[in-house]
Amino acid sequence: MSFFSHINHRIAPLAGIAILAASTLLAPAAKAGETLDKIKSRGLIKVGVGTTPGFFNPGSDGKWTGFFIDFGRALSITVFGTPDKVEFTNSSPQQRLPALQAGEYDILLSGVTQTVTRAFKLGFHFGPVLFYDGQGLLVRKDLGVTKGVDLDGATIGVQSGTTGELNIADFFRKTGKSFTPVTIEDTGEFVKALDSGRVDALTQDSTDLAGKRTQLKKPDDYVLLPERLSKEPLAPAIRGGDDQWLEIVNWTVYATIQAEELGITKDNVDSFLTSKDPSIQRFLGVDPSLGEAIGLDPKFAYNIIKTLGNYGEIFERNIGKGTTLNLDRGYNNLWTNGGLLYSPPFR
Numbered sequence: 001m002s003f004f005s006h007i008n009h010r011i012a013p014l015a016g017i018a019i020l021a022a023s024t025l026l027a028p029a030a031k032a033g034e035t036l037d038k039i040k041s042r043g044l045i046k047v048g049v050g051t052t053p054g055f056f057n058p059g060s061d062g063k064w065t066g067f068f069i070d071f072g073r074a075l076s077i078t079v080f081g082t083p084d085k086v087e088f089t090n091s092s093p094q095q096r097l098p099a100l101q102a103g104e105y106d107i108l109l110s111g112v113t114q115t116v117t118r119a120f121k122l123g124f125h126f127g128p129v130l131f132y133d134g135q136g137l138l139v140r141k142d143l144g145v146t147k148g149v150d151l152d153g154a155t156i157g158v159q160s161g162t163t164g165e166l167n168i169a170d171f172f173r174k175t176g177k178s179f180t181p182v183t184i185e186d187t188g189e190f191v192k193a194l195d196s197g198r199v200d201a202l203t204q205d206s207t208d209l210a211g212k213r214t215q216l217k218k219p220d221d222y223v224l225l226p227e228r229l230s231k232e233p234l235a236p237a238i239r240g241g242d243d244q245w246l247e248i249v250n251w252t253v254y255a256t257i258q259a260e261e262l263g264i265t266k267d268n269v270d271s272f273l274t275s276k277d278p279s280i281q282r283f284l285g286v287d288p289s290l291g292e293a294i295g296l297d298p299k300f301a302y303n304i305i306k307t308l309g310n311y312g313e314i315f316e317r318n319i320g321k322g323t324t325l326n327l328d329r330g331y332n333n334l335w336t337n338g339g340l341l342y343s344p345p346f347r
């Protein structure tokens with residue numbers, strides 16, 4: 001009998017409902033060009049987002065900022081040449097993918113994990129990974145827990161419709177330990193469940209937990225365990241079938257990574273406009289042939305960098321050292337610095 005056998009057994013039904021709901025939503029694929037046509041006719045990109053501080057901050061005047069938000073702004077720059085033709089709306093993780101499928105969003109930048117089920121079974125496409133994350137555990141300090149297996153018998157809160165549901169079940173099956181899941185859809189309730197002692201721990205993407213920890217009544221009473229239970233490559237998600245939109249998303253993200261690889265920043269980008277290097281001339285649109293060939297504004301990369309900076313600047317400004325989340329680049333560094341970020345060539 002473990003320490004956690006006091007647990008209440010108000011078990012929300014396991015992942016079943018969310019999986020069932022999600023697996024019935026495979027709708028006809030989008031047609032190539034459809035998304036951009038819709039965006040242009042409404043004059044706005046509709047983006048689904050979350051609420052993790054640092055990644056998504058609504059802002060007092062309704063003007064969103066944040067790491068994922070900046071990629072929504074970058075898309076607006078690629079399509080419209082300006083960062084503000086974009087509308088950010090939050091809904092619960094469970095509702096987002098169905099809403100994307102139904103055409104309520106053009107893209108999700110809400111920390112969606114790229115998985116094979118979501119690609120093949122549910123019919124979504126994913127752009128480049130924006131953030132390499134892993135599932136974590138946020139626990140009450142007074143439990144004295146240091147590893148996931150120490151949570152044998154614990155009650156653990158998990159958000160419905162997330163990859164976290166299956167991951168946490170897999171983890172306990174694999175380790176031969178037991179736990180009681182409390183599946184919660186609403187983000188506010190999810191955080192409250194830990195505050196109120198309804199659960200012993202929360203499991204989610206670790207960065208999301210780092211953000212949620214700051215929203216607890218007494219953040220210092222909780223610890224994010226160092227262990228990661230899964231790989232959570234968080235990528236832009238779009239409806240399958242619209243290759244043109246996928247490529248716009250791909251190269252918008254790559255522009256921020258390529259800029260960092262070249263050492264081009266918000267502040268120094270203008271000095272590169274006179275570069276003699278033909279690849280830099282093509283990248284920044286000084287030589288317009290590349291942009292013309294791909295049907296985008298030849299200056300789209302320049303405009304993104306000039307407005308938002310490169311990937312590293314976007315990272316540092318929103319979630320890096322000195323910010324609330326204070327994150328290291330880790331895997332989210334350039335391949336040349338020991339990370340996983342790599343841009344295919346702009347040629």
Ligand SMILES: N[C@@H](CCC(=O)N[C@@H](CS)C(=O)NCC(=O)O)C(=O)O
Pocket residue numbers: 049050051052055090091092093110111112113114159161162163164187204205208232234
């Ligand atoms: N990566 C997981 C979890 C997605 C998720 O829950 N993302 C976080 C943001 S990184 C979130 O939306 N949390 C709830 C919220 O912010 O409202 C998945 O794709 O299923």
